[in-house]
Amino acid sequence: xxxxxxxxxxxxxxxxxxxxxxxxxxxxxxxxxxxxxxxxxxxxxxxxxxxxxxxxxxxxxxxxxxxxxxxxxxxxxxxxxxxxxxxxxxxxxxxxxxxxxxxxxxxxxxxxxxxxxxxxxxxxxxxxxxxxxxxxxxxxxxxxxxxxxxxxxxxxxxxxxxxxxxxxxxxxxxxxxxxxxxxxxxxxxxxxxxxxxxxxxxxxxxxxxxxxxxxxxxxxxxxxxxxxxxxxxxxxxxxxxxxxxxxx
DNA sequence: AAGCTAGACAACCGCCTATAA
DNA sequence: CTTATAGGCGGTTGTCTAGCT
Numbered sequence: 231x232x233x234x235x236x237x238x239x240x241x242x243x244x245x246x247x248x249x250x251x252x253x254x255x256x257x258x259x260x261x262x263x264x265x266x267x268x269x270x271x272x273x274x275x276x277x278x279x280x281x282x283x284x285x286x287x288x289x290x291x292x293x294x295x296x297x298x299x300x301x302x303x304x305x306x307x308x309x310x311x312x313x314x315x316x317x318x319x320x321x322x323x324x325x326x327x328x329x330x331x332x333x334x335x336x337x338x339x340x341x342x343x344x345x346x347x348x349x350x351x352x353x354x355x356x357x358x359x360x361x362x363x364x365x366x367x368x369x370x371x372x373x374x375x376x377x378x379x380x381x382x383x384x385x386x387x388x389x390x391x392x393x394x395x396x397x398x399x400x401x402x403x404x405x406x407x408x409x410x411x412x413x414x415x416x417x418x419x420x421x422x423x424x425x426x427x428x429x430x431x432x433x434x435x436x437x438x439x440x441x442x443x444x445x446x447x448x449x450x451x452x453x454x455x456x457x458x459x460x461x462x463x464x465x466x467x468x469x470x471x472x473x474x475x476x477x478x
Numbered sequence: 479a480a481g482c483t484a485g486a487c488a489a490c491c492g493c494c495t496a497t498a499a
Numbered sequence: 500c501t502t503a504t505a506g507g508c509g510g511t512t513g514t515c516t517a518g519c520t
Binding site: 245338 | 491
């Protein structure tokens with residue numbers, strides 16, 4: 231239905247050249263971000279607008295922090311992923327200088343394996359289902375840990391985890407990117423501090439704003455909304471502590 | 479030295495939502 | 500209210516590189 235954003239003919243694809251990077255950077259420095267569809271033409275690039283946006287956000291933006299993830303960043307990703315699932319943009323929003331693509335790649339190449347090698351099934355490392363369903367509020371970090379330890383995924387969760395979700399939209403949960411190894415797993419002492427304002431970027435995105443609006447009926451709430459409602463409905467008790475060691 | 483493999487990461491694709499017309 | 504379009508997101512693929520045989 232939607233027209234392709236760019237005429238695929240005559241468009242460059244693949245890796246960006248230095249010259250293209252320079253042209254895009256110069257243009258954005260001069261005119262600012264936005265109107266991505268017009269940028270290629272205006273900047274003289276033979277690229278799709280989406281491609282320009284991605285290149286800028288993931289690579290050229292001056293405030294990007296490049297290089298290895300620090301241990302506290304790693305911890306934070308694991309915690310947030312347990313809470314939010316594969317909502318990379320939300321997770322990246324809590325990591326200054328990191329992009330959703332970077333976090334996603336890091337998760338898929340490092341953290342997933344790391345958790346698996348520790349005998350942890352990331353599939354079951356999902357707090358929000360449990361918390362939302364059982365309406366646990368006001369727990370402390372220690373209580374959180376015991377809640378996780380005692381958590382048995384409901385049949386509903388298990389169905390979703392194994393990809394039989396009826397939900398057509400990308401209901402991403404922690405298990406969706408994991409091999410379907412359903413061996414019993416030991417849940418770690420996560421020590422997750424969950425505070426609404428520390429789990430959402432300061433500049434709330436549309437998605438987050440949406441999440442903070444009135445509660446729809448239980449049945450109408452999809453997985454995504456539940457997570458966000460949970461996040462936004464809780465009053466902060468403790469700031470999220472990214473330095474809290476998780477598995478060390 | 480050459481070939482193979484796995485890891486890392488950049489980039490693309492398709493879908494969804496928000497919003498302007 | 501409906502439709503078209505732009506922007507954004509997550510999943511997936513492609514490519515490059517380092518390490519191993």
